[in-house]
């Protein structure tokens with residue numbers, strides 16, 4: 001493999017010129033793995049990055065193809081010139097505000113390693129609350145081994161649908177998105193995880209293109225108020241797709257569309273679980289109730305104690 005190809009994984013497509021720029025890497029050259037990791041931690045910390053030690057460990061591990069055990073075991077080994085150049089490229093990107101998940105092109109969600117693209121949101125740990133809420137209700141009803149039909153509206157990387165399918169071996173599902181490019185990534189993730197035989201993906205305006213009845217509809221739609229997008233952290237504002245963020249003037253536009261669609265598509269007894277932004281649970285509860293669904297208890301809280309997942313069902317009569 002030539003050097004440009006080896007280095008390609010460390011750079012963004014539009015950064016190909018950096019291959020030359022990083023040929024001689026003063027910052028990490030001649031360092032040991034352990035020293036380079038510490039140096040990077042200090043640089044990220046000095047730049048005000050939130051989790052400098054974790055980010056440095058992940059970037060060093062990725063640049064050197066080492067897991068945590070390998071990083072520790074090989075700590076005293078000196079970096080090769082290519083390792084140093086790759087780590088330098090990663091460091092520059094992180095210092096320029098690119099999130100680690102974007103640099104690595106992958107993010108774990110519900111323990112599943114998901115590939116990302118420029119068209120997919122980086123899946124957030126908060127969104128696992130939607131998966132937990134749905135599974136908890138299905139378990140309580142003894143429905144985890146039934147052939148459920150699931151729809152994930154605005155599936156992005158496929159995160160929620162694939163997590164559910166990984167837990168529900170008899171379920172099948174469809175993920176929709178307005179972005180065909182995001183769906184390509186979701187399809188590739190389903191393939192890599194061995195879930196493709198049970199997962200379809202289709203371009204659709206939320207559930208607009210679906211007609212089958214569903215037992216479970218889930219969604220983490222865009223819910224940021226349009227006017228708030230400019231003040232989001234640069235990691236989000238400049239790197240997550242706008243289509244994945246913009247929830248309209250009051251942040252609730254998607255829920256107004258999804259609630260009546262779900263009420264029409266859910267099978268009797270079917271369940272809707274929606275992720276909501278901080279403080280939106282009351283409004284979303286009102287919207288799903290107005291669509292004729294029955295809200296199933298208070299919003300499930302995420303790890304920070306914020307009401308994050310609103311569940312509602314279509315009564316079977």
Ligand SMILES: C[S@@+](CC[C@H](N)C(=O)[O-])C[C@H]1O[C@@H](n2cnc3c(N)ncnc32)[C@H](O)[C@@H]1O
Nearest residue numbers: 123154155156177178205206220221222243244
């Ligand atoms: C907040 S992201 C969630 C992505 C993924 N479900 C997750 O939780 O990581 C919202 C997703 O909805 C998609 N989207 C936005 N408007 C849409 C619409 N009208 N119909 C379908 N999908 C839409 C975006 O492209 C994006 O993938």
